[in-house]
Structure formats: C-alpha cells, structure tokens
Amino acid sequence: MRNYVVGISGTHGTGKSFLSRHLEEHMQVDHSQLSRSAQKALGWDTLSRAEESEANVWALQNAILDAMIKRDREANYLGQRLNEPVLVERTPADLYAYTRMWLVRLGIDPRESAEFKAYHARLVEAIKAYRQVIMIFPHESIPFVAEPNRAD
DSSP: OOOOOOEOOOOOSSSSSHHHHHTTTTTTOOOOHHHHHHHHHHHHGGGGGGGGOOHHHHHOOOOHHHHHHHHHHHHHHHHHHHTSSSEEEEEHHHHHHHHHHHHTTOOOGGGGGGGHHHHHHHHHHHHHEEEEEOOOOOOOOOOOOTTTSSOO
C-alpha cells in the first residue's frame, strides 16, 4: 500500500501553518488540532495539567499520539481515494520533542523511563504512515515568542 501522508514538522512559529495554508490550492491539507482534541478527550481545561505529574504527561502524550494516528489513517485513506498526497501539520518527530520537553520539565530522564521507551516504539511505528516529512527549522527572520506549554 502506498502512503499519501506528507507531514510538516518544526517548532512553533516556523511557518508550518503559513506553508500549509498556501499549499491548499495545490493539495489536500488537514488542519487538525491534535493537542486541543487530546485535552478535550481528557476533560482538561488546560494543557499545563501535564506538568502536574508523570502520569498526566503520559495521558496527554498518548492521547495526542492516538489522535495523530487516527488523523493520519484518515488522511492516508483520503489520499488513496484522490490519488494525491495529503499534507498534515505535526508528525511523530514533533511528539518526540514535546514529550522530551515535558519529561525534562518534570526532572525525568527519558533514557531511564520505561514509559518513554514504549512510547518511542509507538512513534517509530507511527512515522511509517508518512510518505515524506518536511522539516522546517527556525530562522532569525522569524522572531521566537515564548508561549506556555509550547516547546522550549
């Protein structure tokens, strides 16, 4: 089976949404809000609840990964039907970075965490759904703005 999902990956403020909005006239684009849908599924009022405990980190990150896997399965199905790629924002590479950030904030060494090792295996499996991943790196022309609950 051919994969049709093309992911855009990068820190916030690098232009992922800008790029995907401008590519919409040429290809299908999915604008799912994975963190917000995971937050809602958990019944949380804010993403900062993840900072309260290691259990909350894993609840949030697994809920986001579950939403991503579902989104990517649906995007791949759409791409198959249309026989064209479907662009998505955020990939398992982003989740890897965000998860490490949350663990560091809680003083947890990911190399020693059995939960992280299992989660990492899920991320490795999830990235196989992608035809291609486009990495967008920060640039000095784009000012960095620190926002709560975003990658440091």
